[in-house]
Amino acid sequence: MTRQAFEKEAEAASLIAETLDAEPTRSVLHCSAASLAIESGEFQTAERLIAITLSGNPRPEIAEELKDLFIQINLNQYLKRQGIDLDINELRELVNQ
Known part of the structure; x- marks a missing residue:
């Protein structure tokens, strides 16, 4: 379900x-497409979507997100690369502390 939402959101964003x-x-x-890409494990696509967005003029709160x-x-x-494997929820907890 997340993958399908990601694909549709990425298409709309493009x-x-x-x-x-x-x-x-x-x-x-x-x-939104970048968030869904991350949840779908599409990290390179998420990074590309983030770069495209930041190359424009997003509102400050969106840029921070x-x-x-x-x-x-x-x-x-x-x-x-350091041998530490976290799932996406553990990673979010670490980042949001």
Whole structure:
């Protein structure tokens, strides 16, 4: 179910990706798609969606949420390289402390 929602949200986000004056709709769609991508294990796609959104002019609160998502993605990869394996819920708890 999450994967299907991710695919639809990512498709909607791609339709508006180049429309920089469509804020906050553009950044909200991309942020939602990035969150769903993370939940679906699509970390590279999530990172790309975050980068696309931050390259525009998202509202500060959305930009902060995107940066938090970016940390979740990269912290997980860093910890795995160090031999520490956390699931997404444990990772969120760690980041949100």
